[in-house]
Amino acid sequence: xxxxxxxxxxxxxxxxxxxxxxxxxxxxxxxxxxxxxxxxxxxxxxxxxxxxxxxxxxxxxxxxxxxxxxxxxxxxxxxxxxxxxxxxxxxxxxxxxxxxxxxxxxxxxxxxxxxxxxxxxxxxxxxxxxxxxxxxxxxxxxxxxxxxxxxxxxxxxxxxxxxxxxxxxxxxxxxxxxxxxxxxxxxxxxxxxxxxxxxxxxxxxxxxxxxxxxxxxxxxxxxxxxx
Amino acid sequence: xxxxxxxxxxxxxxxxxxxxxxxxxxxxxxxxxxxxxxxxxxxxxxxxxxxxxxxxxxxxxxxxxxxxxxxxxxxxxxxxxxxxxxxxxxxxxxxxxxxxxxxxxxxxxxxxxxxxxxxxxxxxxxxxxxxxxxxxxxxxxxxxxxxxxxxxxxxxxxxxxxxxxxxxxxxxxxxxxxxxxxxxxxxxxxxxxxxxxxxxxxxxxxxxxxxxxxxxxxxxxxxxxxxxxxxxxxxxxxxxxxxxxxxxxxxxxxxxxxxxxxxxxxxxxxxxxxxxxxxxxxxxxxxxxxxxxxxxxxxxxxxxxxxxxxxxxxxxxxxxxxxxxxxxxxxxxxxxxxxxxxxxxxxxxxxxxxxxxxxxxxxxxxxxxxxxxxxxxxxxxxxxxxxxxxxxxxxxxxxxxxxxxxxxxxxxxxxxxxxxxxxxxxxxxxxxxxxxxxxxxx
Ligand SMILES: Nc1ncnc2c1ncn2[C@@H]1O[C@H](COP(=O)(O)OP(=O)(O)OP(=O)(O)O)[C@@H](O)[C@H]1O
Ligand SMILES: [Mg+2]
Numbered sequence: 001x002x003x004x005x006x007x008x009x010x011x012x013x014x015x016x017x018x019x020x021x022x023x024x025x026x027x028x029x030x031x032x033x034x035x036x037x038x039x040x041x042x043x044x045x046x047x048x049x050x051x052x053x054x055x056x057x058x059x060x061x062x063x064x065x066x067x068x069x070x071x072x073x074x075x076x077x078x079x080x081x082x083x084x085x086x087x088x089x090x091x092x093x094x095x096x097x098x099x100x101x102x103x104x105x106x107x108x109x110x111x112x113x114x115x116x117x118x119x120x121x122x123x124x125x126x127x128x129x130x131x132x133x134x135x136x137x138x139x140x141x142x143x144x145x146x147x148x149x150x151x152x153x154x155x156x157x158x159x160x161x162x163x164x165x166x167x168x169x170x171x172x173x174x175x176x177x178x179x180x181x182x183x184x185x186x187x188x189x190x191x192x193x194x195x196x197x198x199x200x201x202x203x204x205x206x207x208x209x210x211x212x213x214x215x216x217x218x219x220x221x222x223x224x225x226x227x
Numbered sequence: 228x229x230x231x232x233x234x235x236x237x238x239x240x241x242x243x244x245x246x247x248x249x250x251x252x253x254x255x256x257x258x259x260x261x262x263x264x265x266x267x268x269x270x271x272x273x274x275x276x277x278x279x280x281x282x283x284x285x286x287x288x289x290x291x292x293x294x295x296x297x298x299x300x301x302x303x304x305x306x307x308x309x310x311x312x313x314x315x316x317x318x319x320x321x322x323x324x325x326x327x328x329x330x331x332x333x334x335x336x337x338x339x340x341x342x343x344x345x346x347x348x349x350x351x352x353x354x355x356x357x358x359x360x361x362x363x364x365x366x367x368x369x370x371x372x373x374x375x376x377x378x379x380x381x382x383x384x385x386x387x388x389x390x391x392x393x394x395x396x397x398x399x400x401x402x403x404x405x406x407x408x409x410x411x412x413x414x415x416x417x418x419x420x421x422x423x424x425x426x427x428x429x430x431x432x433x434x435x436x437x438x439x440x441x442x443x444x445x446x447x448x449x450x451x452x453x454x455x456x457x458x459x460x461x462x463x464x465x466x467x468x469x470x471x472x473x474x475x476x477x478x479x480x481x482x483x484x485x486x487x488x489x490x491x492x493x494x495x496x497x498x499x500x501x502x503x504x505x506x507x508x509x510x511x512x513x514x515x516x517x518x519x520x521x522x523x524x525x526x527x528x529x530x531x532x533x534x535x536x537x538x539x540x541x542x543x544x545x546x547x548x549x550x551x552x553x554x555x556x557x558x559x560x561x562x563x564x565x566x567x568x569x570x571x572x573x574x575x576x577x578x579x580x581x582x583x584x585x586x587x588x589x590x591x592x593x594x595x596x597x598x599x600x601x602x603x604x605x606x607x608x609x610x611x612x613x614x615x616x617x618x619x620x621x622x623x624x625x626x627x628x629x630x631x632x633x634x635x636x637x638x639x640x641x642x643x644x645x646x647x648x649x650x651x652x653x654x655x656x657x658x659x660x661x662x663x664x665x666x667x668x669x
Contacts, residue, residue: 045668054578054664074583081580089667093575097277109274110576110585154579 002030003065003084003161003194005051010060012046012217021046021217023060028194028210030065030161033185035208036198043217044198045090048164051196052085053077064162082107086155088165092147094139094154100127100146101135104153111158123157130183145176152184163188165197169204178203231638247634254641258648262595265652271589274576278569278593285568289561290601296554297605297643300547301636302612306628307540308635309617311533313628314340317452318525320391323500323508325349325357328521332532335525338369338497340626341379341453343427351474351492353520357500358485360514362507365390366485368495370465373423374431378413380423380441380458382465384484387499391450391459398445404464404483406444410455412625419443423458423468439468451627466493551639555647562594562654569593573658574666583659590658594651602644609636 005028012021021043028034036044049055050062053069054077062069064084069077081087094103104123108116127135130149139150148168155163168184169177181197185207188195197204205211205225213221231250238246279286318339326334327347337344358366367390370382385400388408398417401408409415420442425435441460449455461483463473471493475482500522502508508524515522566573569590576586613630620628 049664052578056662056664078577078580078582081578082582083580085580087578089575089578093571093667095274095277095572097280098273102273106576107579109271110269110581 004028004030005194006061006063008061008063010050010058010062012043012050012055012058015057019217021050021214023047023219026212026219028196030194031192032210033188033195033197033208035205035211036196036214037200037205037211038214042214044214045166046217047214048087048166048196048198051162052081052087052164082110082158084161086158086160086163088148088151088155088163088168090166090170092144092151094147094150096140097138099136100132100139100142100150100153103139103150104135104157106154107158115158118159119157122159123153126153126156126187129187130180145172145180148172148180152180156187159191160193162194163196165195167199168197169199169201174203177201181207247638251634251637251641254638254645256645258595258645261649261652262591265584265588265591265655269585269588271585271592274572274589275592275596278572278589279596282565282568285565286597289565289597290604292561293554293558293598293601294604294608296550297602297640298608298612300551300639300643301606301609301632302616303547304636304639305609305613305630305632306616308633309613309628309630310620310626313451313621313626314529315526317450317454317626318529320450321499321525322502323511323522323524324497325353325500325511325515325520325522326497328518331521331523331528334497334521334523335528337371338499339452339525340624341371341381341457343371343379346496348494348496349498349520350494351487351489353515354487354492354495354498355489357498357511357515358487360511362502362504363500363511364503365499365501367499368462368487369497369499370462370495372427372496373425373436373465374427375421375423375458376414378410378456378458379427379453380407380460380465382462383459384462386484388447388459390499390501391454392447394448395445396448398443401444401459401461402483403444404461404467405439405441407441407458407460408445408447409443409459410447410457411449412455413446413458415443415458417443417446421458423460425469436468439464449627453625456625462495469493551643555643555650558598558647559650559653562597562651563657565597566590566593566654566658570658570661570666571669574661574663577663578667587655587659590655591651594654595648598644598647598651602640606632606636606640 007023007026010023011019014020036047038044050058053072060070067080069080072080101124104127105120108119111119124135130153132146132149139147152168169181172180181204185195208225210224212219234250234253235246238249241249321339324334324338327349329346333344334346336342337346354368357363365386367384367387368382371379373380388400396411415421420440422440423436424431424433426432463483467473472491473480474487474492476488476491500511502511512522573586610630610632617628617630
C-alpha cells in the first residue's frame, strides 16, 4: 500500500473559534521529502499534528493512502500512528531517566511481543548510524544534538512509512544540524519513506524534494525543487 | 456487625488457618483481577519505574502518607488485641476469687492486678468452709496491703506461689515466717533483706513495721502479670506484724500454711480457689454467692468488661473505617494530582500511537505501586508502633502486652489495597481524557 497524502478542505480552529490552519487542497506522493517553512506561530506544528491525526476542532479530510484519519476514532488514529507514522517533536520529549536505547525502543513497550525485539534491534541500528555509541546511558546527561538523535531513532524504530519531524535541527549548531539532517534524509530515502519536516533552517529545504510555506494558517507557496 | 461474618459462616467447615487465608484471598482478589485485566498484554514497568524515579521524593512522601494511615489502623487493631490477651493471660491463674460482697471489678483489680484498694475481710469460718469444700485443690488467702518500694507485699501460702510459678527461677520457697519469694521483676537479690511499709504508694507508712525484716529466699518465673513485681510472704507473717493472731492455735504456732484454725484466723481480703474440674468451680461460685460472700471468675468479669467496651470498640472501628475512607479519598485526589505531573509523558505516549489501554496501564500500575508500597510499609509501621506502645503499657501496668500481627490486620490491609487499587482506575481514566496536543505543548 502506498501512503500518498491527500488533504481536502482541512480547517483547524482554536477553542475560541479562530482559524489556525486552512488547507483547501494538498497532495504529497509517498516517498517524497516535503519541507514546511513559515514564520513563528504560522501554524506549522498545528499542520504536522493534524497530519498525525492529533488535531482537535478540525474538519475536512486527511487521507493517507485512502485512509481518512478524520473519520477514525481516537483509538483507531492511535493505531494508525503506531503502525505508519514516526514523529520527532519540536522539543525532544524523552524519558530522562531511561537509557538512550530504551527511549529509542519506546514504541516496543506497547507493541506485540514478536515486534518488540524487531523494534529494539532497529532502534539500536539507527542509534549506531547516528553515532550514538553509548545507548546504555540515561539521556539525562545527553547534549541537545544527542537527544535529537535519540528522538529520531525513536521515530524510525517501528519502521514507519511516514516520518513527521518538527524542527529536527532547532537549537543545534550549524555542523551538528547539517550532519543530522543529512543522516535523517539519507535513511528516509534509503527506505523509501515519506518525510515531512518543519524547519526554519534553509539548509533543511535544500535537501527536500518540495517545500511549502505556511503563513497565517494558509499555504502561500509550494515549490518543487529539482535535485 | 462484622461485614466478613457471612463469609466466615460460609467457610466455617475449613480449618481456622485456611479460613483466614481464604478471607484474605477473597479480599485481595478484586485487586488481582483488576490488575490482571489492566495489565494483560502489556509491560508498562520500565516506564513506571522511570516515573517513580523521576519524582521519587514526591512519590516517597505519598507512600509515607499511605503507610502512616495504614499503620495507624494496623497498630490500633494489634494493640487492642494485645491488651486483651495480656490482661486475660494475667488473670489466667485466678480461676475463682472469693471475697466480701462488693464490686467484682474493684476486687478483680485488687486481687488479680494488685491495684491497691481497701476491702472488707473474710472471716476464718468462711475460709474454712471454702478450704473444706469437696474437690477444692487450692484455697489460698491473698492478703494484700503492705508494700516495699513499688512492690506490693502479699501474704499467702506456698501452694499459691507454686500455683503462679510451678518452678522457681532461683532459690527456694519460703520455709520461715520472715522469708519471701519475689516476682521475676522485683529489684532484689536472693539473700537481700527488706522492711515492708504499711500501705501502698504515697500513703504507705514506712515506720509501721520497722522491726520486721524479710529475707528473699526465692524468685518466681515470669508470669507476664503484675505479680512479677510482687513479693509473696507467708500470710502468717502479715498477720503477726499487724499484731494479729497468726492463723494457727498456740500449740501449732510455728506451722506455716494450711490448714488454718478458724478461731485464730484474723481474716483475708480475698481467697483464690482452684479446682480440677470446671463444674466444681461453678458449684463453688453458686455456693459462695451469698449475702456475706461474693464469688466470681476474673476471666468472666474481664470478658464482660470487654463486651461492655465492645460498643466502644465498635465506635472506634467505625471511626477507623471512616478514617480509611477519608484516606482513600485523599489517596485518590493525590493520584489525580500526581498523574498531572506526568501529563506530558502520557501525552507523548499517546502521540506516538500507544493504545489507550497501555497508557491506562501505566497510570494504574504507577498508582498501584504507590498504594501497595504504602500498604506494606504501613504494616511495618503498625507493627513497630504496636511494639512500642506495648512496651510502654507493659512498663506502666506490669501486664505483659505483646504486639503481634495477625489476620484481622492483614484483612484490613487487604481490603484497603483492593479498594484503593480499584479506585485508582479513576485517575487512570482522567489521565486518558486529557487533550494530547495541549499537554504536549505545555
Ligand atoms: N492549543 C492551542 N489553542 C489555541 N491556540 C493554539 C494552540 N496551540 C497553538 N495555538 C496557536 O496556533 C497558532 C499556530 O501555532 P503553531 O505552534 O502551529 O505555530 P508554528 O508555526 O509551529 O510556530 P513555531 O515556529 O513557533 O513553532 C499560534 O497562533 C498558536 O498560538
Ligand atoms: Mg511549531
